[in-house]
Amino acid sequence: MNDAMTITTFGLVIWIMLLAVILLVIVPLAVGLLKxxxxxxxxIEAYLADMLTAGLGIAGNTAAVxxxxxxxxxxxxxxxxxxxIEAKTGAVAELLARRAG
Numbered sequence: 001m002n003d004a005m006t007i008t009t010f011g012l013v014i015w016i017m018l019l020a021v022i023l024l025v026i027v028p029l030a031v032g033l034l035k036x037x038x039x040x041x042x043x044i045e046a047y048l049a050d051m052l053t054a055g056l057g058i059a060g061n062t063a064a065v066x067x068x069x070x071x072x073x074x075x076x077x078x079x080x081x082x083x084x085i086e087a088k089t090g091a092v093a094e095l096l097a098r099r100a101g
Contacts, residue, residue: 007015
């Protein structure tokens, strides 16, 4: 037989021990780590779903903010008109008070 093709008993024992270590240690360890990673990923997914629900609630509750900004703009625009109306109603009240008194 060709020496390059033959395997010694010692080499065969080492190869079998290596396979046993892989099957008994490495594979279960990898499976355990993958299970932990999957569990963590599922927890993260659940937290993200909760965050989405909360975010949509916040967005719904703050949807009126632009309308409030528009209301403030209109109120500021109405201020000179309101002051003018107040001055004229004051003049009318003064005129009525003079006529009555």
